[in-house]
Each structure stands twice: as C-alpha cells, then as structure tokens.
Amino acid sequence: MIERDYLIVGAGTAGFSACEGIRQHDKKGSITMVGNELHAPYERPALSKAFLQKSHPHPHEFCYHAADWFVKHKVDLRLGTFITQFNIERHLAVLGTGQTIHFDRAVLATGSRALRPQVAGYDLGNIIYLRTMADALALREMTPLEDGVTIVGGGLLAAEVAASLTLTKRKVTMLSRDVALWQHLVDPVTAEWLTTYFKAKGVTMHLRDDVSGFEGKTIVKNIQTKNGGRHTVSLVIVAIGSEMNLGLVRNTPLATPKGSPVNEYLETEEKGIYSVGDIALFPDKIYGGVRRETHWEHAKQSGLVAGGNITGRKRTKYEYLPHYSSKLFDLEFEFVGDFQLPPVRVVTEGAREKRSFVLKYMSGDKLRAAVLCNRKPAEVEAVKKHIRGDYTGK
Template sequence: MADERTFVIVGAGLAGAKAAETLRADGFTGKIILIGEETERPYERPPLSKDHLHGKEGAREKAFVREPGWYAEHDVDLRLATRVTHLDISLKKIVLDGVDELHYDKLLLTTGSRVRTLDVPGAQLPGVRYLRTVDESDALLDHLKRAANVVVVGAGWIGLETAAAARHHGAEVTVVELADLPLQRVLGDEVATVYAELHRAHGVTFRFGAKVASFKGSSALESVVLDDGTELPADLAVVGVGIQPNTELAVDGGLAVDNGILVDAGLRTSAPDVYAAGDVVNLDHPLLGRRVRVEHWANALNGGKAAGKALLGEDVTYDRVPYFYSDQYDLGMEYSGYASPGEYDQVVFRGSPAIADGKAPEFIAFWVRDGRVLAGMNANVWDVTDPIQALVRAGHQGRAVDLAKLADPAVPLDKLLD
C-alpha cells in the first residue's frame, strides 16, 4: 500500500539534505518536500572558509551534498529560492512566500542560522564582507585575490580561517578582537595562546581588547576605525562575530524557543509531529546533562540523519559528542567534547603545544575536571578521534582517568579506560 504521507523539511542545508537522504535510504515512499531560501542546492559550509577560500580547484563543487540530479532521481521535491512565511501547527500547514499553503503530516525545521552583523557607521560600504553562503565565499575569494590590507573583525574560527586565507593570498592582515586571545571563549587561555602564536608566526597582527567604531571610505572601504581612535588601512574587512539561529518561523508557529528551537533528545519540538535539527536547535543533551546549541558541521550532518529516523518513528536518542575541525596554515585540528571556561580545572597536554622554528606543533590537549576528560583536541595528530571521544563520553558520565598516563604519549589512548 502506498504511503500517502507528506514530510516537509524547511531548510535546504546539510541537515535538511541528510534528513531527506535518510528518509529515502530507510524506505520512506511518501512525499518529501525540501524547501530552501537560497538558489543553490544543499551544500556544506566548511569548504567555504577553508579550501574554496584558498582558491583550491574543485573545492566549490565538492561542497555540495549531492549532484544536481540526485533530488529528482530520488523523488525529493527540492524547492529553492522559496521562503516559508507562516507555520500553523494546529492545521499542520505552512505558507510559502506569503501565498501558497502546503499541508504536512510531519515537519522538520532545519532553518540554520545567519551571521551577526555590525551596526556601525560605514558598515554598508563595498569592501565590508561577511562569510556564510557560497555566494559570499565566491565574492570573498575574488576580493582576497586583489586585496592588499585585510582587517578581520572577530578572532573566532571563521575569522582565523579567513585570516589564514588572506595571508595565503599575500595580503597584510590585522585581526581585531574584543577578548585577550583568539578563540578564548571556546578554548581557554592555554590553547588559545597556541593560535595567537601560530598566526603571529605567519605575519598576522592582533589588536586585542578592541572594537570597531566605524568603517571609513568614500565610494569603497579605505580604513577601519577602532574604539580608541586607531585607524587601520583596509581595502577589505571581513566580519566574523558569530551567528544567530533562524527561529522566526518557530516563533510564528508558537514553538518553545530559547537561544534556538527547544528540542528533546529525540529532536522533538514542543509541537506534535514537528522536529528540528542542526544549528537552530537547543538540544536537551543526554550525555552533557544540559541544553546546548552546537553550531558545527558534524551536528548538521549527524543531526539531519537522526532527524530523518525520528520522522519515521524510530526511538532516537541524539547524544553525539560535539565535534568540529579547523585547518589553518600547517595546523590541522579536531575537537571533541564540551568544556566551557570555568568548567574545567586544568588542561593536560600530550606533547608540546609550542611552535618551534615557525612550524606548527603536534599535540593533544585535554580539558579535565576532577580527573574527568570533558573535551579533547588533537592538533596535527591523526586517527585518534574515536579514543578521544570515548574518553570524553566516559568523562561526562563521571569516570576519571590517571592524568599522568593521559599526558604520556607512550600510553595508548584506548588503554586509559581499561
């Protein structure tokens, strides 16, 4: 008997695409409608600030989740350049572009997030750019190829990856950051210092404890003015000051929202038959024992898959260890876990994090509290994600390890829990 249900996915990014893939792979034969506001088919975002921004051949095309014909071949109704303007959970319908009504049997919200913008004089000048979409990455790459002086506003992951790309293209680079170190809120002082030294070794100048007061220029950007009056020459400024979840549709539908759409471990929202996944969700995480909103690629990838199974009625418990990665110059890293500043009592290093002769180090850092590993980061050390995630999972479950052995490279990581 044919399945006559209609599953609607709002948000045609990685999470939405993976949910649609999972539905078909797991045998769903009903109607799937995947709706996105952009004109491009679903793509992944990491290449936009990494390989593509460095100008590597083929990187742009590799960002797309599937080849152009996949959606039609798998009977996925992909509707691009389409905005969902209203959600009525009582009637189980959405409104497209303020006009067309569409009924759903189950609904998945993967509406993602958008960049935070700077509201200062001159912010609309040509040459002030943001990086979130593939179109923005295309335009930024073109500008980087001819930029002489680049100011990066914000020393988070996007800001630092952009700074590395700008140096790759030969520009002089200054990074403006309100905190005392790059990535300080994410990594804490111990590991944030590594990134400060790494970028300085590659010629980047930092202006810490500083804010942008304005952007100056006549017909295009010419300089960036800081709050202390310092004027930095710039023909390109890239603003990377964070993202915010796209919760407007959820609010319109009356869903519970607080720094994202509130979902339980099964990715269920407060409304019947409405699920959410990816950047936009504030998850009641069963492993971490708290609500978290994770803004990284792996969460969209794995959350989308889990949401597809949840739509099919499977008993889903989404408890993945948070994971992200970054490549800057000759330092590649992977981070697993969750440890905010103030929540750990020490960082244990396996290997030295010092930069020697301008060369990036090889080490693993563990954020520890009471002997429990809360997070781990492997830098230029590979094929250790699984044992690190096992240590993190055990740590959040209350199990401590021997810290001397944790720091000893001679002790295999997978033996620490024996």
C-alpha cells in the same frame, strides 16, 4: 495547494541529512525541501578553508549531490525560495512564490546567519559576512581587486579565513577585542602561542581593540576602534559569531532565546514537527541538561536521526558527543567534548613547538573536553571513549 507528507524547511546540512534520513526508511513519502540559497546543499565548513584556498573553486565541488540525486530520490527541491509563513496549527507553509504547502510532518532546519555588529556603517559595501556560498563567491571575486583583507574577530572562523587567505598570498590583518586568538577556546598559553604562530606567518594583528564603526560613503574605507584607532581598509570580513534563524516560529514555544526545544527524539512539543542542526536545543544525554551545538557533525547526525524518527518507522534517541575540526596553516585541530565552560584546569601532553599536542580540559577527575593538534584519528576516538566513560559510565 500542494500536499506533502514531509516538508523540510532549510536546505543546509541538517535539512539535507533529514532528507537522507527519511529516504533510508520511507522510499515513497512525498518530500519538499525548501532553501533560500541558490545552491544545492553543500559543505558549509569548506567556505573558510578549501574553497578559499583553491585558485578556481566551483560551487559544485562542495555540493553533497548533483541535482539528479534529488530527482532520483523523488525529492522536490526548491532552491532560491524563502518560506515566509509557517502555520503550526494548520500545518501550512507559504513560499515566497506565493504557493502554499500543506504538510503532514515537518523538519525545521533553518540554521544560522552571521552576526552583524550594531555599529555605524556595518552594511557598507566591501564588508562581507561569510556564511553562504554566495558570500564566498563574492569574496573570491573581490579579494584580487583589493590591496589586502582585514578580518574582524578572533575565534574559529576568523582564524580559518585569515589562514586560508594568507596561504593564497593575500595581505591579511586581524582586528579582535580579545587578547589572543581562540581566547575563549583554549588556555591562555596556547592562545598566545597560536597568535605568535599567525604573526610568524605574516598576519598583522591588532588585539585588545574593538570596532566602534565603519566609515565610507558607499564602500568601507576605515574602521574606527574603541581605543580611538582608525585603520584604513579596502575589504573587510566580519566573523564575530552567528545567530539563529528562528523568525518563522517566533513567539511560539518552538523558539526560545536558547534554541528550538526538542525531546530526545528531536521532536518539538508540536507532534510531527522536528528541529535539527544549529537551532535545536536538545537534551544532552552525556553531560546532562540541554545543549545547542553549531557544528557540522551535529547538523548531519541530528538531521539523520530526526529524518528516521519522523517516518515513524524508527525511534532513535539522539545522543551526541560534540566533535568538530579546524585547520589553520599546517595545524589540524580536533575539538572533542564540552567547550561551553572556560578552560580552568588544562593538562597539556606533547609540545606546541613541535606542532603536536593534546590539551585535556579537566572537571574534577573527569575529562570534560580535549583539543588535539596534529594527532592521529585513533587518539580522537580514545578521547571520545574516555569522556563517555567519565560522564556516562559506559
């Protein structure tokens, strides 16, 4: 039996940040971080952007630190290893290797996996669900072998992958059930403008149609659609969303359909066990209620805060104003605020045609969220301040 002060389950951004947070306040406590991926913690957002756009990307370029960082900071990092059992009462975790860790305190940072459509043929060869470095490496190897790429989905990730592959001169087709790209994120006029922008860049669009099945004997050859269409394909990327990895704690109060509930310190109802990143369902100190966010900045911040708190030498309440970025061709977007409600009243500043604008999503008199396209960082900060002022009075 291995004895540890801290166990971190999952070696993504949130797990890694928790590790950093612990080491900022406790230099000596023993830490084991276990992750089932093969690569040291890396910047996942790059997988749909810089990684795909580079001619010879190497995984190491995207890792937060080389292996010696973990040695230097006395972190026992176990990669390529699943935790298969997590016993909350006994504070025990069983690894896929058969070893058992008895921990004093733990951070759950198991993140998400790509959503698979429940249709025939979803697991055929040449269908990629882009989530991990291994998926991105497979994509890098396979795209040059095939005639073109078909991307299923019309949201953030699907659009980023389509833009990145188009920039590398791949023939890209998008298939989405929505009427326009980013339909659930921006107002209809902007969504239509963006879709036209993609078409002008050479992306073929099949909209208002959904996959009803994938055909092929060993690898995918056709996509059948609900409208009765049949598209010949050679390589497919499915980007239709993600779902939480909460299987380890299923049927416990640490897993609900909405996330892993935590208090304002990111601690679950089990003392000494924290949840961070994509899985955490945390009290929202800005908009009220509870919130779950599946973005990088939250993974980083929540990991750092929980890492500090778990040492007992720090007690920080988690307050997070959602903020994430996206890049499509020469359009750099910043999303600030709450996008969980559809945009009803949107005030537009600037001009889409000039590729520089701000969409302000209003809730009554309050600024609830904003999308900034090709604007200066100072404007992002001003929007954050405005939203905070409107919702917290601070």
